[in-house]
Amino acid sequence: MLSYLIRRILLVLPVAFGVSVICFLLVQIAPGDPLTAIMPIDATAEEQAAMRAAYGLDKPLPVQYAIWIGNLFQGDMGKSIASGRPVAAEVFGAVKNSLLLAVSAAVIAFPIGIFLGFLAGYFRDTWIDRAVTALSITGVSVPNYWLGIVLVIIFSVNLGWLPSMGAGPGGSQSWAWDWAHMRHLLLPAVTLAVVPIGIVSRTVRALAGDILSQDFVDALYAKGMSRADVLRHVARNAAATALSVMGLQLGYLLGGSILIETVFNWPGSGFLLSNAIFQRDLPLLQGTILILALFFVAMNLIVDVVQAAIDPRIQRT
Amino acid sequence: MAMAEATSIHAPEKVEKSKGYWSGVGHRLVRDPLTMFCLAVIAALILSAVFAPYLGLADPYKGSMIARLKPIGAPGYPLGTDEQGRDMLARLIYGGRLTLFIGLMPVVIAFFAGSILGITAGYVGGLTNTIIMRTVDVFFAFPSVLLAIAISGALGAGIVNSLVSLTIVFIPPITRVAEAVTSGVRKLDYIDAARASGASAWTVIRVHVIGNVLSPIFVYATSLTSVCMILAAGLSFLGIGVRPPEPEWGLMLNTLRSVIYVNPWLSALPGVMIFVTSLCLNLLSDGLRSAMNVRD
Numbered sequence: 276m277l278s279y280l281i282r283r284i285l286l287v288l289p290v291a292f293g294v295s296v297i298c299f300l301l302v303q304i305a306p307g308d309p310l311t312a313i314m315p316i317d318a319t320a321e322e323q324a325a326m327r328a329a330y331g332l333d334k335p336l337p338v339q340y341a342i343w344i345g346n347l348f349q350g351d352m353g354k355s356i357a358s359g360r361p362v363a364a365e366v367f368g369a370v371k372n373s374l375l376l377a378v379s380a381a382v383i384a385f386p387i388g389i390f391l392g393f394l395a396g397y398f399r400d401t402w403i404d405r406a407v408t409a410l411s412i413t414g415v416s417v418p419n420y421w422l423g424i425v426l427v428i429i430f431s432v433n434l435g436w437l438p439s440m441g442a443g444p445g446g447s448q449s450w451a452w453d454w455a456h457m458r459h460l461l462l463p464a465v466t467l468a469v470v471p472i473g474i475v476s477r478t479v480r481a482l483a484g485d486i487l488s489q490d491f492v493d494a495l496y497a498k499g500m501s502r503a504d505v506l507r508h509v510a511r512n513a514a515a516t517a518l519s520v521m522g523l524q525l526g527y528l529l530g531g532s533i534l535i536e537t538v539f540n541w542p543g544s545g546f547l548l549s550n551a552i553f554q555r556d557l558p559l560l561q562g563t564i565l566i567l568a569l570f571f572v573a574m575n576l577i578v579d580v581v582q583a584a585i586d587p588r589i590q591r592t
Numbered sequence: 593m594a595m596a597e598a599t600s601i602h603a604p605e606k607v608e609k610s611k612g613y614w615s616g617v618g619h620r621l622v623r624d625p626l627t628m629f630c631l632a633v634i635a636a637l638i639l640s641a642v643f644a645p646y647l648g649l650a651d652p653y654k655g656s657m658i659a660r661l662k663p664i665g666a667p668g669y670p671l672g673t674d675e676q677g678r679d680m681l682a683r684l685i686y687g688g689r690l691t692l693f694i695g696l697m698p699v700v701i702a703f704f705a706g707s708i709l710g711i712t713a714g715y716v717g718g719l720t721n722t723i724i725m726r727t728v729d730v731f732f733a734f735p736s737v738l739l740a741i742a743i744s745g746a747l748g749a750g751i752v753n754s755l756v757s758l759t760i761v762f763i764p765p766i767t768r769v770a771e772a773v774t775s776g777v778r779k780l781d782y783i784d785a786a787r788a789s790g791a792s793a794w795t796v797i798r799v800h801v802i803g804n805v806l807s808p809i810f811v812y813a814t815s816l817t818s819v820c821m822i823l824a825a826g827l828s829f830l831g832i833g834v835r836p837p838e839p840e841w842g843l844m845l846n847t848l849r850s851v852i853y854v855n856p857w858l859s860a861l862p863g864v865m866i867f868v869t870s871l872c873l874n875l876l877s878d879g880l881r882s883a884m885n886v887r888d
Binding site: 289290291293294296297301302304305306412413415416417418420421422424425427428432433526527529530531533534537538548549551552553557560564567568571572575 | 726727729730731733734735736737738741742743745746747748818822825826829830831832845849852853856857859860862863864866867870871873874875878
């Protein structure tokens with residue numbers, strides 16, 4: 276197990292390096308001079324050159340990258356051009372809110388997805404199977420930003436039951452575990468849960484169906500084991516794969532919630548990202564993407580390690 | 593008596609010319625009503641978008657201050673009007689032009705680019721494989737939505753920028769699938785036989801590899817079209833895709849959000865178009881997968 280862990284971590288390092296290179300290059304592919312956003316229009320050529328030197332923009336790209344990554348390791352991700360605050364502080368504050376939303380969506384989606392998928396796999400080729408399959412293909416096909424708007428129309432505009440935007444009463448930015456805040460969480464979390472419900476139920480259906488048709492299931496029944504005990508064996512066999520799919524989905528929820536955060540004005544990383552894009556705040560854009568991508572990489576690593584811990588067969592590959 | 597029976601069994605039957613793989617696929621597709629229905633819907637959407645100027649619709653760009661936000665079913669405006677008084681039906685049909693183009697084109701380009709990269713990596717192996725596949729791994733470190741938004745956000749709004757960012761998003765997954773099936777085929781005996789007979793690498797790939805790897809890659813690519821549609825419209829919804837005043841479903845969804853309390857269901861209409869298209873694309877891809885006997 277330890278050697279697997281070390282091997283897996285060593286494999287992550289080049290990927291993390293690649294991710295940092297892409298995030299660094301994002302600013303380079305942006306059209307226009309990065310200085311135009313911070314320099315007054317009437318700045319002289321010398322002033323521009325001085326500024327360029329101050330930001331290290333006169334150095335060749337690899338040197339700029341080395342400086343950038345060196346600062347990064349000291350926790351310095353630069354300053355936001357729009358607010359002047361350190362990028363790291365802005366990003367971590369927002370990621371906390373996104374994480375709350377993503378985990379809430381996962382708490383809704385995973386049990387429902389597992390239950391539906393197992394039901395469909397167990398009752399293969401019956402009306403239950405067809406109903407679940409139809410539901411899951413609808414779930415993966417729906418543009419969730421549109422679904423969010425539809426839910427707002429139903430529950431906020433027509434019924435007036437739930438608030439349509441923000442993370443708390445009166446535009447509150449900080450979270451608290453009370454009903455006033457929970458009401459704000461409900462619609463975005465449910466909206467975000469729909470796609471993973473479709474994907475998880477689809478995966479579990481295929482898994483359960485495959486495992487139930489294997490010989491060992493018949494053998495367990497033949498030796499007189501009860502249905503519940505057999506199903507426990509089936510669940511153990513499906514656990515590793517199902518967990519890895521769910522881990523990936525949690526990562527997607529965090530990285531993919533930007534559209535939903537925009538619909539509901541949820542003060543998370545996606546919301547920060549869209550603000551950064553419109554204010555051409557490139558350091559903030561770069562920092563947010565880097566943190567979210569590294570989160571996703573870490574998530575993948577954890578999933579792989581947990582999967583290997585559950586299913587020792589994986590360690591050998 | 594027994595003799596007669598034996599001869600009749602062994603008598604040569606009329607041998608029909610064996611039908612090819614593709615005619616079998618076509619036959620199975622035609623007998624799958626759901627897939628055919630989805631194909632018809634997609635075809636209707638594409639045709640109505642292409643021939644929109646000849647359908648006698650209102651001008652999708654011409655607004656009217658007095659005819660703003662007419663409800664669905666208002667006389668003269670079958671689907672109402674938007675916040676600038678422009679005919680919704682015309683805008684939805686014209687909107688298909690950009691949405692479908694930006695939603696499908698990246699997968700088409702990525703299918704070719706990813707197939708070339710993946711087949712090369714899978715067939716050549718060695719250092720070439722390592723370079724291509726480790727680069728692909730890096731792109732897999734980004735959730736697709738995040739990557740599309742990051743590139744589009746950095747490049748800025750615009751049709752070409754959306755096409756570029758979505759193509760970059762879909763090349764890595766297609767490359768990965770192409771590499772996996774190609775290195776599977778590469779291990780088979782008939783490839784060794786072909787190589788032993790002195791065929792060049794290009795000949796082996798052209799004659800023996802492509803025919804065997806293209807259908808799984810193709811089916812996989814079709815399964816990405818629905819995601820690409822949703823993402824393409826999503827970029828415009830965020831304001832980093834198509835620019836106003838062009839009719840585009842994601843952009844319309846965005847601008848109509850401001851009138852959600854005035855005329856709620858009207859503002860949901862562009863999303864219905866995205867949903868129907870993406871659902872049909874998914875079902876079509878599932879139908880193709882089973883008709884072409886491709887397993888995951």
